[in-house]
Amino acid sequence: MTMSLFERATPVTNRQPIKFKCSACGACCKNVRDSIVLEPLDAFRIVREKMKNGCTASANDILWEMADLKELSRGFHVFVLKTVNNSGVCNLLENNRCTMYSVRPRTCRLYPFTAEPNPVERRMKWYLCTEQSHHFGSGTVTAREWQRRNVSHEDEEYLYEECRVLPELGEILRTVPDSNLEKAEQLVVVYRYLAYDFRQPFLPQYKENMLFLKSMLGNLKD
Numbered sequence: 635m636t637m638s639l640f641e642r643a644t645p646v647t648n649r650q651p652i653k654f655k656c657s658a659c660g661a662c663c664k665n666v667r668d669s670i671v672l673e674p675l676d677a678f679r680i681v682r683e684k685m686k687n688g689c690t691a692s693a694n695d696i697l698w699e700m701a702d703l704k705e706l707s708r709g710f711h712v713f714v715l716k717t718v719n720n721s722g723v724c725n726l727l728e729n730n731r732c733t734m735y736s737v738r739p740r741t742c743r744l745y746p747f748t749a750e751p752n753p754v755e756r757r758m759k760w761y762l763c764t765e766q767s768h769h770f771g772s773g774t775v776t777a778r779e780w781q782r783r784n785v786s787h788e789d790e791e792y793l794y795e796e797c798r799v800l801p802e803l804g805e806i807l808r809t810v811p812d813s814n815l816e817k818a819e820q821l822v823v824v825y826r827y828l829a830y831d832f833r834q835p836f837l838p839q840y841k842e843n844m845l846f847l848k849s850m851l852g853n854l855k856d
Contacts, residue, residue: 635798643761648778660730665722672713674826675792676739682832683737689700693828709818711809743784753794799844816856
């Protein structure tokens with residue numbers, strides 16, 4: 635999913651002026667079937683917000699209500715936002731407004747940009763998404779300004795850590811025998827999305843979960 639997204643986008647520098655202005659039309663929330671991935675940090679924020687607002691459902695139930703699991707690679711699944719009756723319209727959209735706007739996923743916050751993190755240089759490589767052409771022509775924004783508005787320190791640290799962890803998980807999963815693959819898939823979902831105290835900060839728990847997950851998956855190789 636990530637690679638195809640970058641292939642459809644145009645590279646830009648972080649100081650390059652872009653003629654863009656959001657018209658609040660909701661168009662970027664439509665035709666998004668199977669395309670809005672909930673990263674673990676996105677899911678954590680949404681679940682935490684729901685719980686703060688009085689939701690008593692479990693994190694598992696909250697996520698399954700709004701998202702489906704999709705396989706990205708062998709043994710590795712991610713939650714992807716559902717669309718209304720598979721129409722392509724995000725199920726978080728009501729009256730052309732996002733019902734979870736304050737904690738919307740990173741993909742949504744960065745639009746019309748998307749970013750590829752470079753953990754070695756600790757910077758973002760920016761791309762411009764131009765499929766909604768009516769958004770372009772008025773206003774001016776730069777990727778650098780967009781980053782200041784929409785990418786927190788927590789976002790950056792999470793993304794750099796993900797870039798380090800994901801190849802390690804992929805390497806371990808490739809060595810898990812088919813007989814243990816279902817167990818591995820369950821562990822990946824639980825420790826990436828569910829095994830959190832949502833009253834506590836995300837990053838320390840995420841890092842601890844990833845260490846434990848790698849250890850548990852390693853045990854399945856035998």
